[in-house]
Amino acid sequence: xxxxxxxxxxxxxxxxxxxxxEPGDEVGGRWVRQFGAGEVVRRLRQGGPVLPGVSGKRxxxxxxxxxxxxxxxxxxxxxxxxxxxxxxxxxxxxxxxDDLGDARPLGLWVRGRPSLRMWALKSVAVVGAxxxxxxxxxxxxxxxxxxxxxxxxxxxxxxxxxxxxxxxxALGAGGATVAVLACGVDRPYPRxxxxxxxxxxxxxxxxxxxxxxxHPTPSRFILRNRVIAALTRGTVVVEAAHRSGSLVxxxxxxxxxxxxxGVPGPATSGLSAGVHDLLRGEAALVTDAADVVELxxxxxxxxxxxxxxxxxxxxxxxxxxxxxxxLPGRGVAGPEEIARSAQTAPDDAIARLYxxxxxxxxxxxxxxxxxxxxxxxxxRDADRPG
Numbered sequence: 001x002x003x004x005x006x007x008x009x010x011x012x013x014x015x016x017x018x019x020x021x022e023p024g025d026e027v028g029g030r031w032v033r034q035f036g037a038g039e040v041v042r043r044l045r046q047g048g049p050v051l052p053g054v055s056g057k058r059x060x061x062x063x064x065x066x067x068x069x070x071x072x073x074x075x076x077x078x079x080x081x082x083x084x085x086x087x088x089x090x091x092x093x094x095x096x097x098d099d100l101g102d103a104r105p106l107g108l109w110v111r112g113r114p115s116l117r118m119w120a121l122k123s124v125a126v127v128g129a130x131x132x133x134x135x136x137x138x139x140x141x142x143x144x145x146x147x148x149x150x151x152x153x154x155x156x157x158x159x160x161x162x163x164x165x166x167x168x169x170a171l172g173a174g175g176a177t178v179a180v181l182a183c184g185v186d187r188p189y190p191r192x193x194x195x196x197x198x199x200x201x202x203x204x205x206x207x208x209x210x211x212x213x214x215h216p217t218p219s220r221f222i223l224r225n226r227v228i229a230a231l232t233r234g235t236v237v238v239e240a241a242h243r244s245g246s247l248v249x250x251x252x253x254x255x256x257x258x259x260x261x262g263v264p265g266p267a268t269s270g271l272s273a274g275v276h277d278l279l280r281g282e283a284a285l286v287t288d289a290a291d292v293v294e295l296x297x298x299x300x301x302x303x304x305x306x307x308x309x310x311x312x313x314x315x316x317x318x319x320x321x322x323x324x325x326x327l328p329g330r331g332v333a334g335p336e337e338i339a340r341s342a343q344t345a346p347d348d349a350i351a352r353l354y355x356x357x358x359x360x361x362x363x364x365x366x367x368x369x370x371x372x373x374x375x376x377x378x379x380r381d382a383d384r385p386g
Contacts, residue, residue, distance in 0.1 A: 099256050124153070144177070159190065181224070185210075234261060237249070
């Protein structure tokens, strides 16, 4: 370590401490605030006086972690993976995370080209159940696509279910999205979302508190949610049972003075019971992106009068129009059959189908795809002579 007060000392100290302290550790956060990261590391590494607020057993565990940490190696591994470390005070640091007080992240590992600070200024969290229903996935994707079209950044946790649908909806609309992970950002989790998280890193941002290669744990998922809540102007919960982790995000948003919103579901659905509890409290009911923007946006951004759904088929990219045209007017077709008709590769056809689903044109049935009723009407109207 370099001399006390050196910015490099503070940076390396924070990087080391991401290996030593768990995310959201308020005792450790208080040490860093009072003494500085460099001094905390010196005490951990050189056997200085025990820092206040911990038992002897826990202090011994922290000493062992500090001894094993290699901050220089972590920074090099991050650089090799195209990842940067953004500490508080950096030009890219989102100031709203300071609202977390001593539970503020020691720093964030960031993968992707855009500026996290700039993107976070106009962002909304869309969260919900991992084992969501088809309704939940549709609402999350549609909300995210609408928010993206309004120029908002969609933030979620990269998980299965609502999170994945929200990310795909934003990407499908050509918009911006941020995935906040509970593990190292060079190690996508869940593994089934490796391709999705890679796409987010290419078009948006993947961020997290854990150093390269670190793994997720149940407690890290819960603690990750406070970052999602603090980073954004508001949190929308699409589907959540009574004990859903997404409710943790919503309650954190409420404590931080952020907008909290819920999308109502069927009264008979246990997966909407947690959302309905939120709506009975201080959360606002929303049904589309315009409702969300009216709450979190600037003065004067009002939701438009309701005029029914409009599907701007002619505004689709040519490749997406080609895939849409390849679907049969009735019945279900498999992705390989659609790819052949659209004269494209199966992977490209599947990506376009997810984009079209986010925009309301197609729906998935098992391993196949079919046009939605609204899309059939749209195609029929387009084919009529003027």
